[in-house]
């Protein structure tokens with residue numbers, strides 16, 4: 058029987074859509090908890106550790122080192138269906154893949170991440186194709202960012218930050234600080250005008266971290282423009298057009314650039330956005346509507362979502378996924394056993410903001426909006442060299458060897474309700 062014919066007849070107790078960060082961690086945890094009928098639908102043969110793309114864009118890490126074979130990380134005993142999901146029908150408890158295969162499920166975990174919408178800003182694609190615009194949000198383009206920074210001779214280097222939810226909202230400013238640092242190191246700091254065009258009202262939401270980052274902006278002499286929403290790129294003229302959000306009359310500002318780092322606007326993947334799982338309050342974004350603490354779908358009790366595709370109000374980061382996955386695993390097992398979901402995601406995120414080569418500020422928050430530092434003994438409220446080492450070497454190691462394998466991360470899971478709910482032994486390092 059061919060893979061497609063087999064898939065046509067398939068049904069799984071637990072079906073996970075997406076084998077990225079969230080899909081693999083959740084599958085590993087459920088497998089460790091003794092579940093035997095799990096399948097992951099994931100079309101990509103490569104698994105990427107996206108947080109390193111920032112350092113690829115800064116010439117500090119090799120592009121190829123950020124991806125590994127997906128097959129190495131599908132947990133043993135879990136079936137990998139190498140297909141792309143085209144439709145989800147929660148009433149029928151069924152998904153349809155692009156090849157037309159149908160897969161039934163008892164429980165569904167949606168972990169398909171965020172979709173990059175290249176058409177959402179007129180001129181964006183042309184600007185990227187044309188030459189001096191790039192983005193670290195794409196594996197293939199991150200090396201181009203470094204090429205542009207390396208070859209920059211002076212003029213305006215413009216860094217864009219959109220107002221709608223994106224994965225790693227810190228990434229647009231990280232590459233800006235790295236570029237500004239690089240320009241100084243090679244002696245063209247005075248010829249470089251670094252501009253931050255952000256649709257948000259401030260450099261960072263939490264004031265404790267904003268205060269540190271404001272000093273970084275000042276140190277580099279960055280011209281930070283807030284409430285600036287990018288609405289068009291005139292690629293042929295190297296101009297970015299921003300709509301001012303702070304003035305009542307619709308005033309626009311045009312900024313000519315010699316280098317542009319742009320962030321493609323993001324939404325849930327199209328098949329989710331159009332499905333009954335999407336949050337009806339924000340149809341343009343279409344994130345899956347889940348309870349922000351239990352991560353259970355607000356309407357379908359047998360559906361959970363986590364990671365970038367969920368509509369939870371935290372910053373979309375891998376660190377959030379690490380904290381969410383045990384909650385989803387615990388609550389799915391509870392519902393499977395006929396109990397109420399007990400585990401609660403507290404909104405924890407960690408955003409490692411690189412502020413220069415060898416410097417990093419680790420911003421940690423939860424739903425209270427207040428700093429929630431988890432690393433014991435050191436002061437993380439300042440730029441640190443050890444945090445840079447953590448970002449460049451420590452976190453990638455932790456990702457590939459511990460998190461994706463569903464192993465225990467003491468400072469992340471120690472006080473975690475998900476851990477208690479599943480049972481401590483399920484998180485023990487094996």
Ligand SMILES: Cc1cc2nc3c(=O)[nH]c(=O)nc-3n(C[C@H](O)[C@H](O)[C@H](O)COP(=O)(O)OP(=O)(O)OC[C@H]3O[C@@H](n4cnc5c(N)ncnc54)[C@H](O)[C@@H]3O)c2cc1C
Nearest residue numbers: 075077078079107108142169170225364365373374375376
């Ligand atoms: C430049 C950059 C820097 C970042 N820096 C950091 C950082 O410093 N710290 C941090 O914590 N986070 C960072 N992140 C964010 C982090 O990578 C994401 O939050 C994390 O990967 C989210 O995991 P996910 O599983 O939800 O999505 P992903 O890891 O993107 O996985 C989604 C998976 O779904 C699959 N998929 C998509 N559509 C379908 C479909 N139709 N059918 C089946 N499968 C599908 C994809 O192939 C993919 O494998 C960064 C991201 C970027 C781009």
